[in-house]
Amino acid sequence: xIRLHAHGDxxxxxxxxxxxxxxxxLTQVMRLKAGDDLLVFNGRxxxxxxxxxxxxxxxxxxxxEEQVRPQTFGPDLELIVAVVKKARVETIVEKAAExxxxxxxxxxxxxxxxxxxxxxxxxxIAEEAAxxxxxxxxxxxxxPIKLDALLDGWExxxxxxxxxxxxxxxxxxxxxxxxxxxxxxLIGPEGGFSPEEGERLRSLPFTTxxxxxxxxxxxxxxxxxxxxxxxxxVGDWER
Amino acid sequence: xIRLHAHGDxxxxxxxxxxxxxxxxLTQVMRLKAGDDLLVFNGRxxxxxxxxxxxxxxxxxxxxEEQVRPQTFGPDLELIVAVVKKARVETIVEKAAExxxxxxxxxxxxxxxxxxxxxxxxxxIAEEAAxxxxxxxxxxxxxPIKLDALLDGWExxxxxxxxxxxxxxxxxxxxxxxxxxxxxxLIGPEGGFSPEEGERLRSLPFTTxxxxxxxxxxxxxxxxxxxxxxxxxVGDWER
Numbered sequence: 001x002i003r004l005h006a007h008g009d010x011x012x013x014x015x016x017x018x019x020x021x022x023x024x025x026l027t028q029v030m031r032l033k034a035g036d037d038l039l040v041f042n043g044r045x046x047x048x049x050x051x052x053x054x055x056x057x058x059x060x061x062x063x064x065e066e067q068v069r070p071q072t073f074g075p076d077l078e079l080i081v082a083v084v085k086k087a088r089v090e091t092i093v094e095k096a097a098e099x100x101x102x103x104x105x106x107x108x109x110x111x112x113x114x115x116x117x118x119x120x121x122x123x124x125i126a127e128e129a130a131x132x133x134x135x136x137x138x139x140x141x142x143x144p145i146k147l148d149a150l151l152d153g154w155e156x157x158x159x160x161x162x163x164x165x166x167x168x169x170x171x172x173x174x175x176x177x178x179x180x181x182x183x184x185x186l187i188g189p190e191g192g193f194s195p196e197e198g199e200r201l202r203s204l205p206f207t208t209x210x211x212x213x214x215x216x217x218x219x220x221x222x223x224x225x226x227x228x229x230x231x232x233x234v235g236d237w238e239r
Numbered sequence: 240x241i242r243l244h245a246h247g248d249x250x251x252x253x254x255x256x257x258x259x260x261x262x263x264x265l266t267q268v269m270r271l272k273a274g275d276d277l278l279v280f281n282g283r284x285x286x287x288x289x290x291x292x293x294x295x296x297x298x299x300x301x302x303x304e305e306q307v308r309p310q311t312f313g314p315d316l317e318l319i320v321a322v323v324k325k326a327r328v329e330t331i332v333e334k335a336a337e338x339x340x341x342x343x344x345x346x347x348x349x350x351x352x353x354x355x356x357x358x359x360x361x362x363x364i365a366e367e368a369a370x371x372x373x374x375x376x377x378x379x380x381x382x383p384i385k386l387d388a389l390l391d392g393w394e395x396x397x398x399x400x401x402x403x404x405x406x407x408x409x410x411x412x413x414x415x416x417x418x419x420x421x422x423x424x425l426i427g428p429e430g431g432f433s434p435e436e437g438e439r440l441r442s443l444p445f446t447t448x449x450x451x452x453x454x455x456x457x458x459x460x461x462x463x464x465x466x467x468x469x470x471x472x473v474g475d476w477e478r
Binding site for chain 1: 313334337338339371372373374409410411412450451452453454455456457460463464467468470471472474475476477
């Protein structure tokens, strides 16, 4: 069944107004008509079966019928990724939504070769991927920030999985040893971190430096592999 | 340093002739000149430092100088993937090369919605990804074959990691219990396996059915996640 992310409240018999783009998708691409069902979530009220109540020129109006799943969130996982080429950043945001990250933070590092970031486009990719993957929230994508500033303002109690191209311990056992709780995963730029950045990262008390194997991975592959290992080690994949 | 996959033999002082496309890449894109160094591998003789000996109109001639790494192969991992949309198959082949699969086998299932497969294009993607990832062989990509025929001719002693959308056990521990040796990973089509296919797969004595978490993954994400878990559990990532 079609799944849609909406912004308004979801409660029994309440009208739900998708955006104009979403309305066009529902009627012109998916060919929904008045009376048809779909699933809607808003990141707060769980997942609802909704019915197309009216098809108007300025958009469709849905009616919330019944909650089919209560609101849940995945584990507190954040992906921090150095800005790389636009196409790879877009892939990374899509995969972060599928692999259950709550938030994607873009960082600028010494060797970042920054493409222009269009945050509205990344938000749309995150929303569509969240709809398709079945999760009940949409990951937030943050404006780029410098790596040093990000580390200076680090949240107390949050751990950092640092994918270290120069070494690092086996990921699954290291993550399990470090334990559950809020985590971030850091993926560097294509040219790697500078020596000073690497030193600072390894010296931080909240960092777990792990290896992603003996081959060189592109940034998107590294991000997907790291999120997979994290989910398997301390996330919701093996519960 | 630039890495190139060549077909001819590599031995001290031997001339090496890249293809015309590779020659153009070396001289026109990478701007190499006579006397410049690059790394060359052929999947048999290890990795060699070569020098550009001559730049001719019909292509460059390299000279093998010294072996810098002996020939090695990753673990015996095969990725079997249902034919999905062309762009996703291309991504999957690229990622299989990065994540150390020796071979990619395309299969046709009941719910396969086959795009036309261009094997020459997939071979070129596998080759380029192998060059960039640092491995010393290029994964083979096979012509599509029906799933039933593939299972009928299954190689004795090879295990199958079946990514089961309807359940399956935690991957890392199940794979470790099943042990090392030759393995294949099977990724289904976007619509999943048919009930009969799922039953046959689960009933085979060489199958380990594993879960890839609670969210629905696209075929390319599932392939990358499965190869990552396999490498971490029984491959060469945690050795």
